[in-house]
Amino acid sequence: MAAESMTIAIALNNDFINNLDLSPASTVIEKLLQDGVVSYEQQLRFDINYNLEPGDPRELSEIPEVRLWFVRLDAKYPWLPFLLDWKAGEFCSLCRHACTTQFSSQEGIQYNPEALEIFLMHKIFILGDWLKQQDIPSLSRLKSMAQMLGYELDDAFFGIF
Numbered sequence: 001m002a003a004e005s006m007t008i009a010i011a012l013n014n015d016f017i018n019n020l021d022l023s024p025a026s027t028v029i030e031k032l033l034q035d036g037v038v039s040y041e042q043q044l045r046f047d048i049n050y051n052l053e054p055g056d057p058r059e060l061s062e063i064p065e066v067r068l069w070f071v072r073l074d075a076k077y078p079w080l081p082f083l084l085d086w087k088a089g090e091f092c093s094l095c096r097h098a099c100t101t102q103f104s105s106q107e108g109i110q111y112n113p114e115a116l117e118i119f120l121m122h123k124i125f126i127l128g129d130w131l132k133q134q135d136i137p138s139l140s141r142l143k144s145m146a147q148m149l150g151y152e153l154d155d156a157f158f159g160i161f
Helices: 014-018 023-035 064-076 090-099 113-133 139-148
Strands: 008-013 044-049 100-104 108-111
Touching (some): 090 113
8 A cells, every 4th residue: 555645544532532642643653754754744634533412512623622632742743734634624623723712603713813823833933844854845835834824925934944
């Protein structure tokens, strides 16, 4: 099975999330690191089976325990967006856990624009350094990541760090 053609799913449930147990993700990510992480760019996704009480209308990104689990995962693997399946919305999901300020039934998820910008720049700096360490070209990857969140970054910006 070729790495370039498969998506890798990490299954999560209430127990893993409520106990901040990163083992399902760590097991997979550590294996990818050993196998040569560059082969697994944008192939990781999460299958979250988090049971809510009957009648609880919240989305996963509205659940504090789920958000905290992803914050913990991001702290352990700050370069994780490299592995996340952007087409499946996994990177945007990570942003939701970091930058959401409120939820509205009429308007949906509301982002704090300043928090989103800080999150993005934090990821740009971390990924820029990490990609250089891995000898992976970074400019187009970082610009694409910024564009996914509605930001245009000039090439000159990347020359200063």
